[in-house]
Amino acid sequence: MDHEKHIKRCYELAVRAGKKGFDTFGAVLVHNGQVLEEAENTADWNKGIFGHAEFNLVHQCANRYSDAVLKESTLYTSCAPCERCLCAIASLGVERIVFGVGYEAFSQLTPGEAFPVDREGLLRKLGIRMKLTGPVLEDEGMHVFEWWGGDYRPLEELIAEMAEVKAGQRIKPEEAADGPERAMITDAETVAKLACELWPDHTAEEMTAEFRNLLTQEETAVFLFRTGEEAAGFAQCQLRHDYVEGTETSPVGYLEGIYVREADRGKGIARRLLNACENWAGEQGCTEFASDCELTNTESQEFHRAVGFEEANRIVAYVRKI
Ligand SMILES: [Zn+2]
Secondary structure, three states: OHHHHHHHHHHHHHHHHHHOOOOOOEEEEEEOOEEEEEEEOOOEOOOOEOOOHHHHHHHHHOOOOOHHHHHOEEEEEEEOOOHHHHHHHHHHOOOEEEEEEOHHHHHHHOOOOOOOOOHHHHHHHOOOOOEEEOOOOHHHHHHHHHHHHHOOOOHHHHHHHHHHHHHHOOOOOOOOOOEEEEOOHHHHHHHHHHHHHHOOOOOHHHHHHHHHHHOOOOOEEEEEEEEOOEEEEEEEEEEEOOOOOOOOOOOEEEEEEEEEOHHHOOOOHHHHHHHHHHHHHHHOOOOOEEOOOOOOOHHHHHHHHHOOOOOOOOOOOOOOOO
């Protein structure tokens, strides 16, 4: 089969890159069964050189082949493309990607976990057609990583080593920004950790799954506040279309949860997180922003008053089995 033939070529290129001391990735562009271009990974972590194989391939093809040719071409890659490469491939106008090793299998060799994302669907929302096919010859592709960086090491050893790293530590956020920032799906674990402190009835796994889902919802926004490499707090808000006590418009922005770690309180972090939520709701067209808390939670009531909320109503909710 053609897919297998081209994926095998990607694996050869990946191993070749590895033997030169690079990480093991390779990619080829195929048009009507003919290979137009080939590329290897040339990433240099120390120099901050991105150099992913797919990215290099995109650069080789840019302004060299017509849109018509690229649209009919397929990009083959030894491993499912990262987000930056996916965008680069889309910008080239290629609409088909076939990958060897899939996201799930590759995650055995990286500190982060694979998480399900509908990449095709996300691109479709932007008007970009993209079909991702794979994995193809995945077992064979996993062995390509034995040549990672030039020193041959058996796959089992690499997987076992990473499993140990994963058990011992969680990945740290790459950038430390001081201020609220919109959480992405990759932040699900970080948010979930804080959320468990706010809502202790839930397990970390439940919360992570919940936020992985929430963080893909268009009508929900979560903001994280980082101080250095640590996350100090988060706020979660959404649009509510049903009636909200005391409001006159619909939908309204609604604060679903806000939390700042004990050590970081009294620094105005909650207020800034709330501002981020309100700004987001405003961007969605809302003119009102609402919230609630338990009758007994005086700390939360004080916070709401302090940041300018007006009390709309006090209600007691009842329920019984029928
Ligand atoms: Zn990439």
